Amino acid sequence: MDEIQSLMQGFAIALTLKNVALMFTGIILGVIIGVLPGLGGANGVAILLPLTFSMAQSPGGTTSAIILLSCIYWGALFGGAITSILFNIPGEPWSVATTFDGYPLAQKGRAGAALAAAFTSSFVGALVAVIVITFLSPIVANFALEFGPPEFFAVYLLTFCAFVGMSKEPPFKTLATMMLGFALASVGTDPVTGTLRLTFGSTHLLTGFDFLIAVIGLFGIGEILLTLEEGLAFKGAQAKMNLKVVLETWKELPKYWLTSIRSSVVGCFMGIVPGGATPASFMSYGVARRFSKDGDKFGTGMVEGVVAPETAAHAAGTAALLPMLTLGVPGSPTAAVLLGGLLIWGLQPGPLLFVEQKDFVWGLIASMYLGNIVGLIVVLTCVPLFAAILRVPFSVIAPIIMVICAIGAYTVHNSIFDVWMMLVFGVVGYVFKKLQYPLAPLVLAIVLGDRAESSFRQSMLVAQGDMTVFFSNALVGSLTGLALFLLFWPLLALLIARFRGR
């Protein structure tokens, strides 16, 4: 078993004192970020990314940097559950389903049990996904080594079409924001011919729009503006967390083993497909409600109703890193930011990573196992502390978060113009969110725009402008076909519904 051996080497890299310390730092920062309104996985990692620039330059530093950033991500995933259960405020979109039963449990005075169940099932979901990554990613990477430009473009196409086909938002709104992302990505110097595009003589636009600025603005400032509408105070339940509650909950949890397995499978599958974490949590909640014998009591505070979405969301959030590592196609905005980090550190995400950067890849995978164990310990022991952060009044927290966002935007390129852009993106994010224009495809398009475009142009060059190159063999043909199917799925669904209605 090559994977086991590589994984053991990975553990040797991840288990140095420095890296374990970084794991704890990352998890704690991540939970704080996940708990704070306006800061989530994506923009939290984006703001802290510049801090890793110098870290990544030392030998082996890229592994430490990715461990820090990915642990922030795990921490933010855990943190989302705290706000959902105690305050009925989902920290991330995929925590929405956790509020359905989590908040009623907290109101019944069982907040501790709900939190313990959420954290434990998050851990289980993540663990299953990491095991899947361990064994599946070398195979996928190996397979993808044979990919040429048409295959890569087909994968990008599939990613973006999946957004149109699977998001809950209206398809033409998804399409509009996605293409806006591509347009923003093409601003600046054309990577192939070197001509300036869409800059209109502005020197600020020469380097184009940085997606980190967009992420900080869209998710950070936009989220704060939305939170403001709800008023300035949070009302939350008290969490009583002690060993007794945890042990009692753990005794109860094995009853839901079938729900856990189902949710993990749903999560892993949906996580590999882009944009999957949020639908995965809803789907898994729905499936659990249908199959549970207490199904009709869901929504009144059932532990099982917390287990299902949390397992799936974490499995999906973790599995989203599989396509990011093996194909260079992130499955979620946070995975996109991590991918951006890899590019800035000088690593080329994609199948070659598994050949050329073995230490990095396996160090990261090993750190996923360890990071989630660390995460479980940290959140179980420190919940009251983290919940206390939310009790700090918003009129203190909000300006400080604004300052953090401004600093984060500034440090990307040391430019005040970027801070302005962040503010503009913040207003855009606020309006888009209220009008159901999805933000994730926008961010992913900014990140992948250049790469998607160059793979498209290379394929066109090879094929001399003949579009049938995307159907030239079974592999690329089925990828393109699946992409087109997903793209037209909303239309097909509409037609089927009409047909049945008659």
Place this chain on the structure above:
Amino acid sequence: MSENDGGKPAFSVRTAEIATAAFFLVLGAIVIFDSVRLGMGWKDDGPQAGYFPFYIGVIICVSALVNLVAALAAARKKSAGFVGVGQLKLVLSVLLPTAVYVVLIGWIGIYAASTLFVALFMRWLGKYPWWKVVAVSIGNSVVFFLIFEVWFKIPLPKGPLEAFLGLH
């Protein structure tokens, strides 16, 4: 959302939808315009610079038109409020100071600007006593100074205050 303290809506969702769709339409037109200028066809050495963005612009315009038609078709009466007057005031009361804050960053540096920004926010929206305002706002900037300038050695914009204190 708009039922609680928001009061009567400042403008409707329908208006916001139409404005956003129009915004996309203009954007798409700009992209198409510039792509045509760059050349959207083929040259001897392959696709020109405007080849890919041109189609992006076309798709933006088409989706914007669909969204615009959908928004126009939505019944005027049924349209809910996009944002209440009270909510809009609250949002603007944060947005405008933030814009001033970004201007100040360029003039007096990020630390002094942040101190003023946090202080204003706490005093105005939070109605805290002055000693708390001063302690939190200055403490916050000192912590950030230590993290960025001292610990991570990342220089942030500084102004006359830092020059006066000899912290450059």
